[in-house]
Amino acid sequence: MLQLRGVGKSFLGVQVLQDVDLELAAGEVHAVVGENGAGKSTLMKIASGVYHPDAGTVRWLGRDVSFRDPRQAQAAGIGIIHQEFNLLADRTVAQNVFLGREPLRRGLVDTAAMNERTASLLASIGEESLSPQAIVGRLGVAQQQVTEIVKALSLDARMLIMDEPTAALADHEVELLYGLVRRLKARGMGILYVSHRLKEVFDLTDRITVLKDGRRVTTVDTSSITADGLVRHMVGRELSHYYPPKSAEAGQERLTLQGAGNNRLHDISLALHAGQVLGICGLQGSGRSALARAIFGVDAFTRGNVHLDGASIRLSSPRQAIRAGIAYITEDRKAEGLTAQQSVLDNAMLATRALSPRWFATAGRTLKARELLAAVEVHAASEEQEVRYLSGGNQQKVILARWLALTPRVLLFDEPTRGIDVGAKAAIHDLIRKLASEGAAVLMISSDLPELLGMSDRLAVMRDGRIAGELPGTADEETVMRLATGASS
Amino acid sequence: MSSLALRARKVSARQPILLILLTLLFVLAVRQPEFYDPASLLAFLKRAAPLVILAAGQYFVIVAGDFDLSVGSLVTAEVVIAARLIDGDPSMTWPVIAIMIGFGLVVGLANGLITTLLHVPSFITTLGMYLILVGAVYTWTGGSPRGALTEQFRMLGRNSIGIVPYAVLILACVATIALLLMRSDFGKTLLATGDNPRTARLSGVPVVRARVIAFILSAVFAAVAAILLGGFGGVSFQVGAGLEFSAITAVVLGGVALGGGRGTVTAAMLGALTLEVLFTLLNVLGVSGALKSAVQGLIIIAAVAIGARRSRS
Known part of the structure; x- marks a missing residue:
């Protein structure tokens, strides 16, 4: 559904991304991995309309697109779940989901309809236990994440970009996220999954794209590679810079x-x-x-x-x-x-x-x-x-x-x-x-x-x-x- | 001649306030040459002394990144307290002056500790202190000032040694102290604190202590200004009214950046002098004194706008 071809981007003369290809199919969970500074965030920001590529094309659902801003990408069906959530802590789940697009009745917010629609969205991903009327600030991180995902679903997202989704989660919450990702996948959602943690990458994803120094190293089927092999792709580079000689022995x-x-x-x-x-x-x-x-x-x-x-x-x-x-x-x-x-x-x-x-x-x-x-x-x-x-x-x-x-x-x-x-x-x-x-x-x-x-x-x-x-x-x-x-x- | 012009340009680039002050003094010289009689010039300096002292005090607080809005009502409180405690008894003069300085110290300490330790923005702390002092003084005196100041007390504001007024000597002392402080390591760390408190703290600056000292300096300088103002005029609730804004206007006019880290105490004091010269000039030109606060308002807005423009470029 999403195809990036030869995408490049530079900031202030520094080439951050160069000639990167990436393809995401419906119902696929696709990992993007790489060291700090490999260009993962920039690539995700291009896919979600935050940045405009200097080179290359973005095709979405078979058509070349050029999103002006993240809102346009959202409207087209590309949702992004950031590491830092964009939620209002004092509002309810439903109010957050429909923020700025509240269903109206005679010019007033139709709270009942809003709660109902939120509830059915929650049910559709097996999260019935979360109440639409819960105050977001009192929820755990995992449930706040669910709120973000439901917000994306309410905008009819066809694909989701998840940026380090487990960074803030406790171990047992990670399991819950796994379940959720698999249910979304079963619904035909395409998911770009950015993570440092290789265990998740192997547990969850179908394919892996490795970035390094702004270039794509390879894209492989997850089942065809070992963790060692993946790490080798992530770091494989020659040491060329000169460093001063190291110390002979340790002092006190x-x-x-x-x-x-x-x-x-x-x-x-x-x-x-x-x-x-x-x-x-x-x-x-x-x-x-x-x-x-x-x-x-x-x-x-x-x-x-x-x-x-x-x-x-x-x-x-x-x-x-x-x-x-x-x-x-x-x-x-x-x-x-x-x-x-x-x-x-x-x-x-x-x-x-x-x-x-x-x-x-x-x-x-x-x-x-x-x-x-x-x-x-x-x-x-x-x-x-x-x-x-x-x-x-x-x-x-x-x-x-x-x-x-x-x-x-x-x-x-x-x-x-x-x-x-x-x-x-x-x-x-x-x-x-x-x-x-x-x-x-x-x-x-x-x-x-x-x-x-x-x-x-x-x-x-x-x-x-x-x-x-x-x-x-x-x-x-x-x-x-x-x-x-x-x-x- | 050209090197002199070059130097003048250099000075004015670093201290534009000097250029403004000299221009105003020139206009004054044309319109009212008698302003430059030594006696009248000294009388002007005497009149300007309290505001220059207040501006110097306010400078410490502003350059560290804060405000002190409490100095006007502190001046009033000091004068009213002094009058009631002295109550016409000459032997009380010096003890009461000591009490005034001590009271300033306590108010400054309170402002500083509340702002730093309780994390109340100084704007609010000192606004609160302003209201507290007004209310406390009204309550303590039952609504109208009581007691009287002695001649000895008033001497400091009114009399002279030879032709030099005491007020001008006190101003010279205070200005010297302020200059030495800003040249000392304390002054440099205060500037660093106003510029970037996180860097300052991580470089070992006792940031809380520095900011508290700035508030104490401001309040103690206000106490000194109160001693002079008590000598100039009568005892009233109006004696300090509006002085906090005049002081802030003066500091800003001197090119000291709000938010801290930029500007010199010399410029702040020159700003106060400029403001006083401007008021004198307006008076000479026959502009109504009622416009004084409007002029101040214009100046403070213009000065900050120009400062913002300069720091952007």
């Missing part, structure tokens, strides 16, 4: 976590060694950033023990963590790393000033900041330039200079090279390695698996807020992906 234990946890993390036991880079891998939402934030005292651990250089510590704020010698280079530079309107120099001196405020500026500290900015090779028109006018790579270097001024013992890097050009990337890799070789313990998070493998002396793989396993720095992508996706080997 710097930071140790024993059974640490909070509401996002469970039973984390890890050790960061002086002189080493510990890479944290995991899919989005596996708790990688939550781990860094917990160590740094932003969303602190509530259970377990943390030792720093042998001494037990309990950090409940970033300020305490910084005092203890920990630095955190955040994932989102703009939202959490920069004070964009302040100067390069002020940004570089922020942590120093915050930790040991002085009444009068001392030449020594300013000089030190200048030296550090030069050492990390920040290219700016002047140190008085507002930092927002710098390139991403230079901004990241300014942030590094900020932390280096405090000579931290532990550095937490969260996606340190995201959105940074290749040259600056290599410079930042070298800096990270240099810091480790000078005795710092480094934790590095990255969605870019080759980067992580190239940089790490050891690896810890996270899944669902836990450490799924530890691997040597020589591990290959397949082993990592198997652990990260939970595809047992």
